[in-house]
Amino acid sequence: MKLKLTMVIPTYWARESGTGWKEGDAIYDHPTPLDREGTLLRTIQSLEILDEEDRDFQLVIIAAATAEEIEMDVERKVASIIRASNPGAGVEVFLFGRSHLAQIHELLTAEGKGEYNDLLQLRGYSNIRNLCLFIPHILGSDVAVLIDDDEVFEDPKFIAKAKEFIGRDIGGGGGGGMRMRVNAVAGYYLQPDGDYHIKRPLRPWMRYWDQYERMNEAFDIIIGAEPWQRLKETPFVFGGNMVIHRNLFTTVPFDPGITRGEDIDFLINARMFGFRFFLDKELSIKHLPPPKSHPTWLQLRMDIYRFIYERAKIEGQAQGESEKEIEGMTRVYPEDFDPYPGCFLKRDLEDKIEKACRLLSEEYLARGDRAGSEEALKNIVIARTDAVPKFNPFQSLCELQKRWRDLMRFTGREEISSRMRAILQNQNS
Numbered sequence: 001m002k003l004k005l006t007m008v009i010p011t012y013w014a015r016e017s018g019t020g021w022k023e024g025d026a027i028y029d030h031p032t033p034l035d036r037e038g039t040l041l042r043t044i045q046s047l048e049i050l051d052e053e054d055r056d057f058q059l060v061i062i063a064a065a066t067a068e069e070i071e072m073d074v075e076r077k078v079a080s081i082i083r084a085s086n087p088g089a090g091v092e093v094f095l096f097g098r099s100h101l102a103q104i105h106e107l108l109t110a111e112g113k114g115e116y117n118d119l120l121q122l123r124g125y126s127n128i129r130n131l132c133l134f135i136p137h138i139l140g141s142d143v144a145v146l147i148d149d150d151e152v153f154e155d156p157k158f159i160a161k162a163k164e165f166i167g168r169d170i171g172g173g174g175g176g177g178m179r180m181r182v183n184a185v186a187g188y189y190l191q192p193d194g195d196y197h198i199k200r201p202l203r204p205w206m207r208y209w210d211q212y213e214r215m216n217e218a219f220d221i222i223i224g225a226e227p228w229q230r231l232k233e234t235p236f237v238f239g240g241n242m243v244i245h246r247n248l249f250t251t252v253p254f255d256p257g258i259t260r261g262e263d264i265d266f267l268i269n270a271r272m273f274g275f276r277f278f279l280d281k282e283l284s285i286k287h288l289p290p291p292k293s294h295p296t297w298l299q300l301r302m303d304i305y306r307f308i309y310e311r312a313k314i315e316g317q318a319q320g321e322s323e324k325e326i327e328g329m330t331r332v333y334p335e336d337f338d339p340y341p342g343c344f345l346k347r348d349l350e351d352k353i354e355k356a357c358r359l360l361s362e363e364y365l366a367r368g369d370r371a372g373s374e375e376a377l378k379n380i381v382i383a384r385t386d387a388v389p390k391f392n393p394f395q396s397l398c399e400l401q402k403r404w405r406d407l408m409r410f411t412g413r414e415e416i417s418s419r420m421r422a423i424l425q426n427q428n429s
Contacts, residue, residue: 003163013065016033017033063078126256184270185244186242208352218236268332297376311344353383364376
């Protein structure tokens, strides 16, 4: 059976470079200032390399802004980039921005389903990723392919590979192993030099916050290690190279409680609900990100919030009977995600945070940056106070999952999805 595929690329935009970031603006790694061209055009144009027989898919560009007052400017900017692009014959391109979301909300409200509007938002990584699932759903797709706007396609057979295993059973055979349905495939990034390893200068504080070292260790185990096999179950996933079957994207959402690292958090959510990610060792894409625009202490702070939240979610699974009451629920443990992100989901997390932040603080002081030094130390306090969820994130996920499943069922009705499709098609014709 031929699979219908929708590729979704979120693109993040900020105020003009002369204005910069303001208090209250959303925090993204490297949003493009409105007065710059950014990398989106390069990504779309790189689709030309794809084999002609694999271009029969829909491409949706989600226009996300750091601030509400620039949302329509961002939508117009992205529309102009789409008009200038040439993704190749056969690729149907849609824009999804603030005006389209507003119409979706109006439709849901008119149908008496306005209580679901909060599940569809254009702010925050997880909310935007949920739109990356929702839009393929209303377009009637079997498969969602999530790509980022700082990547370029180099493999003409990328789409063919993305479709090859998704929705099929693997395993079993003469070895007697259990057959498993592939509902989620992870690709991986090639860095500018063509290697998959992350290369960062080693700083003293990274001896304790060994994130890149553990990531590379995980990459070597899953991507590089023998014996060679095309698909291997993975504890990590890259948000800009994910292939998700509708069996999964209509069942499990991204969790808006996470501030960043929403891709691996989604993998954890999926695992809890009985879905496993498999990394395809042939599904790679070139990653060419601009420099991150926020200071190290803030990037570390966002990771602190992320890992403490995820650890609480895993621990919360053991605090009630919910996992026994939900069909297909699977109990997960930090060790299931070793070496990364598992090493940041265990009981020594606060110790890692304190030691790393004290060394980072000293590094700031050595450079004469007292404010940065104080912010690094503040991370230690935050890790024990504000970053600790005041609720059970697992219970919250279960409630979110039920609402997401209900939303997908309602919007999966043809009379509703056809009206939602028209919102995209009419404004992009």
